[in-house]
Amino acid sequence: MTTTTQASTGPVWDWAAGHGPVTGALSATTGCLALATTGAATGMPPAWALTIGAAGAIGHTISSLRERLAARTIAMRSASWLVGAGWTTWAMTTGPLTWAALGSLATIGVGIGAAARSTLLYEEARELEAIAADERQVSRELSAERRAIAAEWVDRVQRVCTITLRVVAVEIWPTGTGFTIDAELPAGGTTYDRIAQHSAALSADARLPHGCTAVASQGVHQGRVLIDVTTVNVLSEERTYPSDYSPLSIYTGIPWGYRTNAEEICVFLREQCALVVGPTGSGKTNMVHVILAGFARTTDILTWVIDLNAGSAGLPWVRPALDTHGAPVDGVRPGIDWLASTHEEAALMLDAALVIGLRRKVAYQDLMAKANTDQLPISGKIPQIMLVVDEGAEILTSTDRRMKDLAKKILEVIRMLRAMGVRTVLTALGATGSVLGNLMIRREAKARVCLTGGEVEGMDLSRVFPGTRGLRVDQAPYKGAGFMGTPESAAALFKNWRILPNQIRDIVHATTDMHPTLDAISAKAAGDAYTNRWDPERTAWMRDPTNTPAADTGPAEQSAVSNGLNLSALRNEQAAPVSDEDAAVRAFMEQIDQQFGTAPEPPNHPERPAAPGLNLSALRDEQADGPDWLGKALTAIEAAGPDGMKPSAVADMVGKDRKTVRAGLKAAAERGELIYRDNGPHSVYVHPDHA
Structure with missing residues (x-):
């Protein structure tokens, strides 16, 4: 039986409606x-x-x-x-x-x-x-509050900075954590930094809570100033990483934390690199995970991680995608695209990045011409490669031979591959001259983060944010808090979210379908080093605690074995046992040297007679980086501060004769590890951080 419904015509009555x-x-x-x-x-x-x-x-x-x-x-x-x-x-x-x-x-x-x-x-x-009438009443109340704020801060700036402002507007932040004052500067060439340099004094005069600041920045033109006043300390509380794992893009910005007004701050890394500075205990590792979480959510970024500390920064992002045998888990891709935990793997990764960049310059000329741009159009089909190097700044300043090779390749990536979509994020343990002394880092890393965690030693904010006034380490005494500045946002207080291993696992599963794949041209250029990066043999160290990267043999031993040579000079031979008589003689000689300091020290490695016809590098003197006592001397000179130390004081401390100490310190000064301050008999050696 079928029923048909006949459409009704005419007006439809709404019996529930009231009468008009x-x-x-x-x-x-x-x-x-x-x-x-x-x-x-x-x-x-x-x-x-x-x-x-x-x-x-x-x-x-x-x-x-x-x-x-x-x-x-x-x-x-x-x-x-x-x-x-x-x-x-x-x-x-x-x-x-x-x-x-x-x-x-x-x-x-x-x-x-x-x-x-x-x-x-x-x-x-x-x-x-x-x-x-209600709206007018609310407006009158808000206007009264704004007028009171304007009058109060006009008097305060006049009292502290001796500058008379004319307040144009006062904006109350929607988050309820503060407000922004938009004011005109007086005539006569007064600039905003006259107020910025009194940030701490203004905050104290306003009796702001700890962690709250009054920061002055540029207005709509050079005759205007914006004063951001934080009234609620949002840095003291710990916030977890947002559970919104929606897709991101390198063009839309990637959130790295939040400001004191509780608003997210994003970075745009299409053309620029980033630098993250933070001492031990400041939350730098957590910051690295926040950065990797943002990259994992993007649809046009592939993340490569170099962490020579057993790969700890990248392991949580890889393990959910590999089973106990190293085989990939169905339906799950690692949160990062490549992880290097050894010098050899890092060298392969950097070589692949360089080859990819150079190949892209040639292969995508037609695409760039069609888009009328000199930069490679980054998309899900041609993703950008973000190279995250944990403690990368230390690699660039290291004097170790293998580190120098990696540093050279990292600088080549930074210098050559901006247009081809290969950028870096480097981390460092301190904001010192030795770490930030490289001009390439300062010039290319325009997105900068300095996590303080209340640490004062080695945290020179003027080196990380040159030209920015009013920043003090004690303004961010909380773990995970610090200062962040980008070309789009001036350096100011911020804090990053707390991210835990279980949330990292959730992000890996939630973002699996978002990850792009390396374009065919780049993958072919990278070769087997990239294609086989997740082979069980190359990831065995992730599953075997006894086979950590730190236990790998050095490159000299590996090359000797691979080339079929078994040189005794390259073997790790155990030292012969020392008899009691030899130990007593050695102790007696050390007492004489400490008291008189006149006996010339014998060389650590007596010259070996060169074998006829052979010039083996294994038999050469490898003490180019200084004698054993130099490290202790450098630490003492750095601790001495701007006053430095005399060579005689260093000789007494290390127990060596003055002639040997002078030669070692002079060689260190030539390498840039020390600075010699010539002042006649009062000449001293000073650490570069205090020069």
Whole structure:
């Protein structure tokens, strides 16, 4: 059996809707006519109509008073009931179907409709006026608050900075954690940094809580200043990484933390590199994970990680995608695209990055010409490679031979591959001259983060953010807090989110489908080093705790084995046991040297007779980086501060003769590890951080 539904035509009645002026008047008149006709036919007493009308008038008056309607509306409703009741009583007596009765009823209906329409418009106007009055009251209250803030800070800036401002606007932050003052600077060439350098004094004068600051920055033009005042310390509380894992892009910005006004701060790394500085315990490792989480959410970035500390920075992002045998887990891709934990793997990764960049320069010329740009258009099909190097700044300044090779390749990546979509994020343990002394780092790493965690030693903020005033380490004494500056956002306080291993695992699973794949041209250029990066043999160290990267043999031993040579000079031979008599003689000689310091030290490695016809590097003196005691001397000179240390004091400390110490310190100064301050008999050696 089939049923068919016939579409209805004509007007659709909404029986739940209330009466308007027309339907209300029509309902009232037809009701009166029906009641009068029925009453006349049945002999109903006419007084009943008056009673019903009086009751209706009283009821509507009470309900209208509860609704706080206007007096004219209450009068119109009551009058309608009484007039209708009066007509009904008259019609029941004289007859409701006469022309006089029907005509008068029609007139009453038109009058009720007109009165209802008039009162409805009046009530709407009255309601709008009430709403406007409330808004004006709120505005007056806000304006009064803003005027009070403006007057207070005009007096404060005048008192602390001796500058008279004219406040243009005061914006209360939606988060309720502070406000921004937009003001005009006085004539005469006054600049905003006159106020910025008094940030700490202004904060103290305003009695702001710890972690809250008053920071001045540039306005819409050079004659205006913006003063951001934080009133609630959002840096003291710990916030977890947002659970929103929605896709991101390198063009839309990647969130790395939040400001003191609780707003997210994003970085744009298409053309620039980044530098993250933070001492031990400041939350730098957590910051690295926050950075990797942001990269994992992007659809046009592949992340390569170099961490020579057993790969600890990248392991949590890889392990969820590999089973106990090193095979990939179905449906899960690692949160990072490549992880290097040894010098050899890092060299392969850097070589692949260089080859990819150079190949892209040639292979994508037509694509760049079509897009009318000199930069490679980055997309999900041609992703950008972000190279995250944990403690990379230390690699660049290391004097170790293998580290120098990696540093050279890292600098080549930074210098050559910006247009081809290969950028770096380097981390460092301290904001010192030895770490930030490389011009390439300072010039290319325009997105900079300095995590302080309350640490003062080795945290020179002027080196990380040159030209920025008013930044002090004690403003961010909390773990994970510090300062962040980008080309889009001036250096200021910020804090990053706390991210835990279980959330890292969740992010790896949630973002698996977002990760792009390396374009075919780049993958072919990288070769097997990239293709086989997740082979079980190359990732065995992730599963075997006894086969850590730190236990790998050095490159010299590996090359010797691979080339078939077994040179005794390259073997790790155990030292011969020392007899008691030899130990006593050695101790006696050390006491003589410490007391007199005149005996020349024998060389650590006596010259070996060169084998005829061979010049083996294994037999050469490898003490180019200085004698064994130099490390202790460098630490003592750095601790001495700007006063430095005399060579004689260093000789007494290390227990060596002065001639040997002078030669070692002079060689260190030539390598840039020390600075010699010539002052005659008071000449000293000073550490570069205190020069």
